[in-house]
Amino acid sequence: MSSFLTSRNVADVLGGITNGVIYSLVALSLVLVWRSTRILNFAQGAMAMIATYVGFAVLAPTTSYWVSMAVAIVAGLLIGGLTERVIVRGLYGKPEINPVVAMVGFLLVLESVAAAIWSTGSRGLPTPFSMVDWQLNHKPVALSPFALYEIVTAVVVMTVIAGLFQFTKLGLRLRAAALAPEVSRLLGVRVGRMLTLGWMLSSAVGAVTAVLVASNYFTGLTPTAMDGVFAFGFIAAAIGGLDSPVGALLSGIALGVILQFVGDYLNSNAIILVALGMLVVSLMVRPNGVFTRSAQRRV
Amino acid sequence: MIRVDGLSVSYGAVQALRDVSFEAQTGTITAVLGANGAGKTTLLRTISGLVAPRSGSIALDEATLTGMRTEDIVRRGVGHVPEGRGVIAEFTVEENLRLGAMISSVPLRDGLAQQYEWFPVLGERRKQAAATLSGGERQMLAMARALIAQPTVLLLDEPSLGLAPLVTAQLMHTVAELCTTTGLTVILVEQNAKSALRIASRAVVLYLGRVVADDVAAVVAQDDQLRQYYLGMVK
Amino acid sequence: MRGVRSNQRIVAGTALGVAAVLASILGVGTARAATAFSIASVAFVAGATLLASREFRHNHPVAARAAISVLAVDVSLVLTAFFSATVDDNLAIGAAMSIVLLGLSFLTGSSGQISLGNGAFMGVGAFTVAVWANHHPTTPIAVVLVLAVVAGALVGLLLGLPATRLRGPYLAGMTLAFAVAFGAVLNLFGTWTGGDSGLQLPAAVNAPAWVLHFFKPGTSSLTTNSVWLVDITIVTAGIALFFMANLFASRTGRAMRLVRDNDVAAELVGISLPRARVIAFIVSAAYAALGGGLWTLINNAVTPSTYGFALSVTILSLVVIGGIGTIPGALIGGLIYAFAANVIAWFTAHTGLNPQGNVASQLNGIIFGGLLVLTILFAPTGIAGFVRRRWAAWRAR
Structure with a gap:
């Protein structure tokens, strides 16, 4: 049993899940705004990165990781709301490439501004838990307290979001505004406010994700720290289906595990190439995602 | 009472409504009739603020609705059952109703009980997704969802569309009853003039965005010229 | 009259x-x-x-x-x-960029799609030229450039296949993933591509003897080799422009604009949507590769960091600011690119910013990103559209 737990394959699975939950969170964040506003937020990673910089600006005076996390989440909420009100609002109902272009431009602005203020150098952030793997019979299990913290945090975030949407009045309104905006307005739902709120939630999820990424000392925090993570998160979301939160979560974890095996058995440079290949193939087979009930586009 | 005064609406170069004026009295049903493209749906959408008029005004009792946002108009007691039913198919029956009840001051449980009493079939299916309902059941759900908000005005857009005559009659009966018991004001848009004229007290006939007749329903029902030219009814 | x-x-x-x-x-x-x-x-x-x-x-x-x-x-x-040799170099870099922009403009103008991976497609061409020239130094550059175009087209085909079934944002996301993956791909084939440090060309591209003889009898080289490369780049851009103008005006081009405006209508008229989309994608990739190949020749070297995601975003900015989906827009974008660095350097010098500081080094991204957002929100047809409207208004007076 103990040799099983420390075997190479189990290590890959555990490591894969640890990475995968991050992709799941990014994917969830993308799904939240896609469902309500039909906009793929290419600036998602950059917005989250800015929130994290803001959060860690209070680290020095407070020396508390948890206060920083809280500040980052609040910053995420604000950034998401502002983005929706200032930029996204002007994009509703425009040709579908306009939001793509605008969000990519915003991504560039955010990354450049971050580099202008905080430089392009990587910041090592404190890690709240040890990143040294636990041992079993003097052999490492591919799971550290920090990895467990990442997984637990992801599960908590997902549970909170799912609970909010499924069991609260606000969640009902949020879902209604996303599914049928006009009907919702006819029932007195303030749809504009719901869309803003959706962007705020998505951005807050992003902020938590970026804090997790940045506290991992292998990556640290840089203005472009989220580019790669965003790419994997997008791939997970697109494979799972941008309309399906559950699909996003599952495919994020599956992607993490598969890619861990690829990196271990093939070559670490092949990881993103394999991910890209999976995306291409899955999009050709199921253009609307594996977990989306296929709906014909209306004529 | 709803008063529409000199209402004009255009979509780009196309004028959908031209100088439309009429009143819908409290506690009565006012039928708005006309062929396809007469502007009936546009009229209702303008009343509930989904479409902005180019000129003219709409008033509910003494308050001007023109320029208000849909959400606020609805919160003032104007319920709108849109064309094509507009139930949220992904939601369960009860979720649809809960959404409708959010702006109501009546406790949710009482509101639900009331609707299930009026529409028993919805009670039986309350945990089912609205997508699984039949056309008639969806129409009932759309109506119940509007009624659960306790509106003082109800805008009904083609409730009989695609329904069996028997179901239509049943729905109309429910509507008529609500008007007499609760003082509900109804504006009923219909292409099916016959069934609408049967329960309406007044009828407004639209033709290419203009009011061509505005009279007591019985008079409109007897007017052969109107029936032939504007309502497409055979003698 | x-x-x-x-x-x-x-x-x-x-x-x-x-x-x-x-x-x-x-x-x-x-x-x-x-x-x-x-x-x-x-x-x-x-x-x-x-x-x-x-x-x-x-x-x-x-x-x-x-x-x-x-x-x-x-x-x-x-x-x-x-102009001075420096300005000439800028012009050449900008002319090569114009080729890339023509490709992206065609993609968007004809099929309504967008690519966030054209920087990486440029990289495909750039590395094709460098790798080939290192293994076969005697191949004429015209042939090497054709190889770059072919390589770009092939990669474009591979990535364009899903375009048959995808709608805008999905496709854009996929090309973004490609742009992010490109660096790793280069590393994967590091023995050929030189890994992080990239490749030098084995020898500078020299003007052929007859050109030298004709223009400067008695000397062994044209004023500088870069002048010769400037000529090559401009001529290549002219050829690319000629083909693109015909493509825009061709039956296929007009059919593709129909695809962009209304794909259902296009299907009814009998245009194969999937094929039209893939062709547009391939053309855009091939054009990008050509531009990248020229960059390698001009710089006499290639580094992987040039072809990161940032370049793809810059390309997008240029084409949008110039006027997306139009030929003049692409040319304007190229011109902007040629002198943007100088303008920004001038700006830095006159505002007293520390040229080595964080802010100065990020001005490029802040300005291009900001212009990109503002253009798409307030003037989505870009400079070309603006000028066209002004011109029409002026004529109508």
């Missing part, structure tokens, strides 16, 4: 030609031989005269497009003689 107008244009064209000849005489000994200017002037006068005739433009559209391309090349070549 029409005749008078044509005559005016002929006079104007001739006057320009004469001015060019005079300029060439003044320029003797400084940069180029008078011969070059004479040829350029004759070509210019001939082209302008032809184009002045509305009948000619109407009856021979292909020839008219060729004439426009020749004129553009002609003017650019003459202009290079007046």
Whole structure:
């Protein structure tokens, strides 16, 4: 049993899940705004990165990781709301490439501004838990307290979001505004406010994700720290289906595990190439995602 | 009472409504009739603020609705059952109703009980997704969802569309009853003039965005010229 | 009336030609031989005269497009003689960028799709040229450039296949993933691509002997090799422009615009949507690869960091700011790119920013990103659209 737990394959699975939950969170964040506003937020990673910089600006005076996390989440909420009100609002109902272009431009602005203020150098952030793997019979299990913290945090975030949407009045309104905006307005739902709120939630999820990424000392925090993570998160979301939160979560974890095996058995440079290949193939087979009930586009 | 005064609406170069004026009295049903493209749906959408008029005004009792946002108009007691039913198919029956009840001051449980009493079939299916309902059941759900908000005005857009005559009659009966018991004001848009004229007290006939007749329903029902030219009814 | 107008244009064209000849005489000994200017002037006068005739433009559209391309090349070549070597280099870099932008403009203009991976497609061309030149140094550069185009087209085909079924944002996301993956791909084939440090060309590209003989008898090299490369780049851009103008106007091009505007209508008219989309994607990738190949020649080297995601975003900015989906937009974008660095450096110098500081080094991204957002929100047709509207309003007065 103990040799099983420390075997190479189990290590890959555990490591894969640890990475995968991050992709799941990014994917969830993308799904939240896609469902309500039909906009793929290419600036998602950059917005989250800015929130994290803001959060860690209070680290020095407070020396508390948890206060920083809280500040980052609040910053995420604000950034998401502002983005929706200032930029996204002007994009509703425009040709579908306009939001793509605008969000990519915003991504560039955010990354450049971050580099202008905080430089392009990587910041090592404190890690709240040890990143040294636990041992079993003097052999490492591919799971550290920090990895467990990442997984637990992801599960908590997902549970909170799912609970909010499924069991609260606000969640009902949020879902209604996303599914049928006009009907919702006819029932007195303030749809504009719901869309803003959706962007705020998505951005807050992003902020938590970026804090997790940045506290991992292998990556640290840089203005472009989220580019790669965003790419994997997008791939997970697109494979799972941008309309399906559950699909996003599952495919994020599956992607993490598969890619861990690829990196271990093939070559670490092949990881993103394999991910890209999976995306291409899955999009050709199921253009609307594996977990989306296929709906014909209306004529 | 709803008063529409000199209402004009255009979509780009196309004028959908031209100088439309009429009143819908409290506690009565006012039928708005006309062929396809007469502007009936546009009229209702303008009343509930989904479409902005180019000129003219709409008033509910003494308050001007023109320029208000849909959400606020609805919160003032104007319920709108849109064309094509507009139930949220992904939601369960009860979720649809809960959404409708959010702006109501009546406790949710009482509101639900009331609707299930009026529409028993919805009670039986309350945990089912609205997508699984039949056309008639969806129409009932759309109506119940509007009624659960306790509106003082109800805008009904083609409730009989695609329904069996028997179901239509049943729905109309429910509507008529609500008007007499609760003082509900109804504006009923219909292409099916016959069934609408049967329960309406007044009828407004639209033709290419203009009011061509505005009279007591019985008079409109007897007017052969109107029936032939504007309502497409055979003698 | 029409005749008078044509005559005016002929006079104007001739006057320009004469001015060019005079300029060439003044320029003797400084940069180029008078011969070059004479040829350029004759070509210019001939082209302008032809184009002045509305009948000619109407009856021979292909020839008219060729004439426009020749004129553009002609003017650019003459202009290079007046500028310093640095400015010439900028022009060449910008001309190569114009090719890339033409490709992206065609993709968007014809099929309504967008690519966030054209920087990586450029990289495909850039590395094809470098790798090939290192293994077969004697291959003529025209052939190497064709290879770059082919490589770009092949990768474009591979990534374009899903475009048959995808809608905008999905496709954009996929190309973004490609852009992010490109660095890792280069590393994966590090033995050929030189890994992080990239590749040097084995030898600088020299002008052939006959060119040297013709323009500067008695010397062994053209003023600098870069001048020769500037010429090559501008001529290549002219050829690319000619093909693109025809493609835009062709039946396929018009059919694709139908696809963009309404894909259901296009299907009804009998256009194969999937094929139209993939072709647009391949053309855009091939054009990007050509531009990248030229960059390698101009720089005499290639580094992977040049072809990161940032370049793809810059390309997108240029095409949007210039005017997306149009040929003039692409050319304007190229021109902006040619001098953006200088303008920003000037700006830095005059605002007292520390040129080595964080802010100065990020100005490029802040300005381009900000312009990108503002353009798409408030002037989605870009400079080309703005100018066209002003022009139409002015004519209508």
